[in-house]
Amino acid sequence: MEEKQKYQYWLRCIPGVGNKKQRKLVEYCGSANEVYGLTRQQLERIGGFSGNDIDAILTSKKNWDLNKEAAVLEESGVSMVTLEEQGFPERLKHLTDCPYALFFKGCLPEEGRKSAAIIGARACSSYGRAAALEVAESLSLYGVDIISGMAAGIDSFGHWGAIHGGGRTYAVLGCGADVCYPKGAKELYGQILKSGGILSEYLPRTKPAASLFPVRNRLISALSDIVIIVEAKQKSGSLITADFALEQGKEVYAVPGRLGDALSAGSNDLIRQGAGMVSSVGDLLADLGLSGTKGRVYCKKESENILNSLEKAELMVYSCFGLYAKNMEELLQMTNIPVQKLADILIRLQAKGLIEEFYKNHYRKI
Numbered sequence: 001m002e003e004k005q006k007y008q009y010w011l012r013c014i015p016g017v018g019n020k021k022q023r024k025l026v027e028y029c030g031s032a033n034e035v036y037g038l039t040r041q042q043l044e045r046i047g048g049f050s051g052n053d054i055d056a057i058l059t060s061k062k063n064w065d066l067n068k069e070a071a072v073l074e075e076s077g078v079s080m081v082t083l084e085e086q087g088f089p090e091r092l093k094h095l096t097d098c099p100y101a102l103f104f105k106g107c108l109p110e111e112g113r114k115s116a117a118i119i120g121a122r123a124c125s126s127y128g129r130a131a132a133l134e135v136a137e138s139l140s141l142y143g144v145d146i147i148s149g150m151a152a153g154i155d156s157f158g159h160w161g162a163i164h165g166g167g168r169t170y171a172v173l174g175c176g177a178d179v180c181y182p183k184g185a186k187e188l189y190g191q192i193l194k195s196g197g198i199l200s201e202y203l204p205r206t207k208p209a210a211s212l213f214p215v216r217n218r219l220i221s222a223l224s225d226i227v228i229i230v231e232a233k234q235k236s237g238s239l240i241t242a243d244f245a246l247e248q249g250k251e252v253y254a255v256p257g258r259l260g261d262a263l264s265a266g267s268n269d270l271i272r273q274g275a276g277m278v279s280s281v282g283d284l285l286a287d288l289g290l291s292g293t294k295g296r297v298y299c300k301k302e303s304e305n306i307l308n309s310l311e312k313a314e315l316m317v318y319s320c321f322g323l324y325a326k327n328m329e330e331l332l333q334m335t336n337i338p339v340q341k342l343a344d345i346l347i348r349l350q351a352k353g354l355i356e357e358f359y360k361n362h363y364r365k366i
Contacts (some may be wrong), residue, residue, distance in 0.1 A: 001074055006066040007033040008082045009073060012101040014060045015204065017053055022100035023083065031084060036061065043342050069258075076204040078103050078178050092222050094248075099201035099219075103177045107198030109223055109261040110172055115292060117220050117245075118161075119238045120230035121152025121263050128231035128263065130325035131255050131278075132157035133164070133359055135228060138281040140167025142290050147172065147194070147224045149216065150189070152182055154238075156232045159188055164358055168196045172220045174213035176206040214240050221245035226290060228278060229254040232266030239266050240346055242275070251287065253278050306352050313337060317345045325364035 001009075011022055011032040025035045028046050035057075044053045073080065081087045082101045090111055092098050102108070103153040109115060118136050120128060136146045136158045146162035148155040150171035162169035171192055175181050177200040180189045192198060201219065202212065217240050221281065223225050227245040229252070232238040242252045257264020272275050310318060313335075320334045326358055331342060346363060349355045355363050 001070040004031065004084070005080065005082075006031060006070045007031070008035050008084060008101065009070060009080060010060065010064050011035055011067070012080075012082070013064070014056055016056045019097055019099050019201075021049065021053065024073060026084060026100070029104055030325045032082075034123065055067070059278055062289070070177065073204065076178050078105055078176070078204045080104075080127070081108065082188070083294065089223065092219065095218065095222055097218070098115060102199055102201060103201045103204060104197050105177050106193040107189075108199070109145055109147070109168075113145050113168075113299055114290065115147055115224045116284070116288070117147045117224035117227040117241065118154065118158030118230060119148055119220065119227070119241055120158075120232055120267070121236065121238070122153035122155075123263075124153040124157070124231050125261070125263055125329050126330055127258070127324065128154055128255070129157050130327065130362055130364075132230045133161040133362065134364065135278065135281060135284070135356065136161025136169075137165035137167075139284065140165030140169075142285055143167070144285075144288065144290070147220055149173065149213070150181070150185055150192070150221055151213075152185070156185060156188055158230075159192060160359065163191050163195075170196045170223065171198050172216050172223070173200045173202070173208075174216045175208040176200055176202055176204045178204045179207065181208040213237060217241040218244040218248075222248055224250065226251045226253060226284065229267045229270060229275075231255070231257060231263045232270075234269065235261055236266045238313055239270070242270060251276060253284065310352075313341070314345050314348060317342065318349055321363070321365040325358065325362045327363070328361045330364075334345060 026032060029035045039056060040058060043049060043057060080101055080103050088110060098172045116139055118132055132154045140146060140162040146158055146169040148158045148171060150156060150173060152160060159169045159171060169192055177198045180186050208364055214237060221241050221244040227242060227250055229238050229242060245252050254267040254270040256271060257268050320331055332339060354366060355364050356366050
């Protein structure tokens with residue numbers, strides 16, 4: 001760790017001195033190491049700092065071993081970037097409560113790349129899961145980074161969609177960047193680090209707490225060009241992110257849900273209030289200033305010949321596929337075909353190049 005970062009880490013770790021006061025100290029002094037050299041009298045002249053604040057700053061200097069603490073941070077495998085450095089994300093700097101420091105594993109989002117947040121319900125439906133996977137994968141094929149919070153449900157499937165599309169994805173956590181939460185997401189945590197990053201404004205080893213997650217949502221929206229809500233109940237943390245996005249001047253979109261479905265009450269209400277409706281990925285790409293086609297190119301006549309050759313049961317199953325992917329459970333309900341026969345039909349449709357399994361037991365039209 002560079003010498004200047006040792007002082008930056010000290011400043012970030014002063015108990016009770018939050019983001020705004022950390023930034024004020026650096027703006028006043030020019031750097032964290034200059035803050036470290038301030039006397040009580042000098043601190044009192046700055047203004048805006050209580051006696052308790054000044055005591056905390058001076059006490060932390062006495063109790064903080066710069067070299068030892070820097071070594072502990074390095075051993076955790078977590079990197080730090082502060083507002084004093086060029087690598088700090090530009091998109092966050094306009095926030096009134098911009099964190100002084102970010103902690104991360106992997107890499108930070110690259111400036112100039114398009115990005116989209118995909119968020120939604122933890123206890124999502126198969127419809128929501130398929131929509132999150134498909135939208136994220138399709139966007140990633142066009143080089144759009146996917147931002148989310150790695151929570152169970154829609155967040156995680158948004159990350160997985162980007163991974164399946166070979167794109168970059170970034171998770172903003174409500175705990176330390178070295179803490180995998182939820183615990184069952186270890187595989188996802190590792191996959192994200194292969195091409196993206198895990199970010200947090202909280203110190204390493206910070207355990208997840210309910211109060212931390214709503215606060216981190218402002219970073220998810222700030223890092224994104226657009227925010228897409230896939231499924232959200234009437235009272236949902238995803239709606240907090242939507243509010244942050246609107247305050248930040250970002251476009252908010254929602255995937256329409258089924259009538260009467262509690263999981264989609266919040267997202268449907270967003271559309272009613274004026275949020276963009278996700279009817280196709282092409283619309284999202286156009287709003288992001290991207291266009292073109294990706295994926296396979298088919299001969300129309302050849303496709304027609306294949307469709308005409310399908311058996312009745314194959315055609316019935318194929319007709320079930322529309323805009324979004326379907327899983328086995330949905331296909332069984334729609335066709336009433338026995339599970340083993342359905343599995344055989346799906347294999348034949350894949351062999352004919354009409355559908356693909358892009359996630360375990362999730363199929364979509366090609």
